[in-house]
Amino acid sequence: LDNCVEFFSLAGRSLPHVAMMMIPEPWDQDANIEASKKAFYEYHSCLMEPWDGPTAISFTDGKQIGAILDRNGLRPARYYVTSDDTIIFSSEVGVLEVPDEKIVQKGRLSPGKMLLVDLEEGRIVSDEEIKQQIANEQPYGEWVQNNLVTLTALPKANTPARITGDTLLARQKAFGYTQEELTKVLTPMVAEKKDPIGSMGIDTPLAVLSDRPQLLYNYFKQSFAQVTNPPIDALREACVTSTLSYLGAEGNLLAPDESNCRRIRLSSPLLSNEELAKLASNSHLEFQAKTLPILFPADGGATELEKALDDLFAAADQAMESGHTLLILSDRGMNEKQAAIPALLAGSGLHHYLVSKGTRTQVSLIVESGEPRDVHQFAMLIGYGVDAVNPYVAIDSLLELAASEKVYGVNAKDAVEIYLRTAVEGVVKVMSKMGISTVQSYRGAQIFEAIGIDSSVIDRYFTRTASKIGGITLEVIAKEALARHAKAFLPEHSEENLDPGSDFQFRRDGEFHLFNPKTVH
Incomplete structure (x- = not known):
């Protein structure tokens, strides 16, 4: 300051x-x-x-x-x-x-x-x-x-076809969705219009000690305000919070003229499929969008994952040289042969790469991924430098739930709007625990601690994140992503339905819980 x-x-x-x-x-x-x-x-x-x-x-x-x-x-x-x-x-x-x-x-x-x-x-x-x-x-x-430019002022565009049925089920398996998440996280976010709260404490092992493949987000814990930085009450002090975000290249701080505010204004950092389609196909010269796939070969391992990330960084440089200011990191192209790079790894890795090259302010990063669906995951993506997120599998899952009337009394379009709004309110709640009131200030602030990630991964892809102990390398990250991918696309690993999930509730064949029937008995 x-x-x-x-x-x-x-x-x-x-x-x-x-x-x-x-x-x-x-x-x-x-x-x-x-x-x-x-x-x-x-x-x-x-x-x-x-x-x-x-x-x-x-x-x-x-x-x-x-x-x-x-x-x-x-x-x-x-x-x-x-x-x-x-x-x-x-x-x-x-x-x-x-x-x-x-x-x-x-x-x-x-x-x-x-x-x-x-x-x-x-x-x-x-x-x-x-x-x-x-x-x-x-x-x-x-x-x-x-x-x-506001998002509403951009012309309507063709939205990708809705994912349904078996295709949706395969995507859900590949991104590690569970039955429990659909019923106890996504449904309440729409039905009750607030981020669901579990009972006190987590009695499952840390992600790094768990026997089951974990999403990368679970290896990070949120930091909380310390003595000198009081948390704020995001509900009663809503008038001081702001979820505004801007897309496009940042202007020149030293030359105040009108070109500095040539940007796209978003009222929220989470985008629906329609909003993302508008951004991807907008005709403004200053806001040219380029979609970069975040995929790596499904028969590969750590070396292929690392190579795919290097290729992504090179492709970003090239897109910026040719005048693109919106980069959309997308895993929509995933199939039997191509697995998705964890969105957090790709987003944070590219953010830090551009910061180290001094070009981060020339471009906005938008993640189009099926992986993020809950508040912690959105908060992490924004906290590690992503400008906007489109959680397309979560959206299509809700549309399917709304169609089968699992989300009571809400039509499909409203269900998506309520979900995105609830998720943004959840992100504001996470920020406010740290005493931060605007999404702009939270973006890239990295207010997380890593537990169980090796320093080789932290230094390169999550630079300057506090991490007291080492742990998983790129190899394990690749292995966990491919284990989920195999469940979705390889017939010998596949199961008919989604995994029931056992984070909130003890199951015999699920995640270990400290309070299990045996202990209680």
């Missing part, structure tokens, strides 16, 4: 302008915010993610001195103005003794507001005046209106 403030002020922006663009007010859900100020914040949200930890910062360049409070107002910040023209600003009242008769004004900073003292003019500049002045420096409203 320090370096960034210094960098922008040396590049010619005024300090209040820098503070406003880095620690913005929660503008997108505020119906009463002034139009020019809203346009300023919207324009800058295309350029920069908000710094939104609980913070009160003060800043000065010797001519002006100011302080600003974060969007949640989770830090105390109080000030006194005295009759001898002194201003005392501190986190608590009474740090300096001041006789009551000398105090002219007492005040406190409210969320997202700024206190500014101009030493050259010798006065306190009000939050309203300074923000009004900065918001009207450029025609931000005009720029946003002419350049920002």
Whole structure:
């Protein structure tokens, strides 16, 4: 934050302008915010993610001195103005003794507001005046209106045919779906419109110690807020949360002009099949989309998986050179011969590869995968740098459930909308446990700890993730993916129905549980 403030002020922006663009007010859900100020914040949200930890910062360049409070107002910040023209600003009242008769004004900073003292003019500049002045420096409203593209404004496109019957069943097996997930995770997300909650504690082994093939997501645990960073209440403080995302190449931070907000605005990071089809076939030159398959040979192993990832990175470089700014990582082409690379490995690996090459901001990564379906998995993909996710197998599974009336009282179209909305609310809940209120700030933040993944995999594909112990290598990741793939496509391994699943409920032939009938007996 320090370096960034210094960098922008040396590049010619005024300090209040820098503070406003880095620690913005929660503008997108505020119906009463002034139009020019809203346009300023919207324009800058295309350029920069908000710094939104609980913070009160003060800043000065010797001519002006100011302080600003974060969007949640989770830090105390109080000030006194005295009759001898002194201003005392501190986190608590009474740090300096001041006789009551000398105090002219007492005040406190409210969320997202700024206190500014101009030493050259010798006065306190009000939050309203300074923000009004900065918001009207450029025609931000005009720029946003002419350049920002919304998803609804894109023309309709042909959606891929719905997957049904045996084809769907094969996909579900290949991605490790269980009967339990369909009935206890996906169905409640639609029927009850909230992320289902299990009872306290998990009494199954860690993924790395389990006898059954596990999805890569299960090797990571979410981190929680520590002492100085309080969690927020995502339900009651919904007005400060934001699920906005932007697609397309990022603009030039140092040259403020209208081309910087030439981006596609998404109201949520999860896409339906129709929305993805719109993006894939849009006709805008600045938003050319390229689909890159995330597949590797089903008769291969770790070397083939590694080669497939290297090929993916090379293909991404090539697509960017030819002017594509949307890269869709897709496993729709999976079949008997081609198995899917775990979406998290492909997404995070490509994100880190582009970061190391310094080209990550020129492109948006969209994952079209059948693998992610629950909140933890979506949170992980976003946390490891993916811009948007289309969980097509989860969507088609819900359509099938809705058709067979397993999801009660909801028609198929509504079922998908409710599911995606519930999943986004779940991601916001996960972010808020960490005290983060915007999806933009959560993207790429990697607020996870790996348990049981080898450092060779972490260093290359999940760079800088905390990992206290080693564990599985690419070989095991490939083996687990191929074991699921075999169940779906090789007749000798195949079973007629989906695995019943035993994560939430003990089954004799399922996952080991600490509390099993024998222990209880």
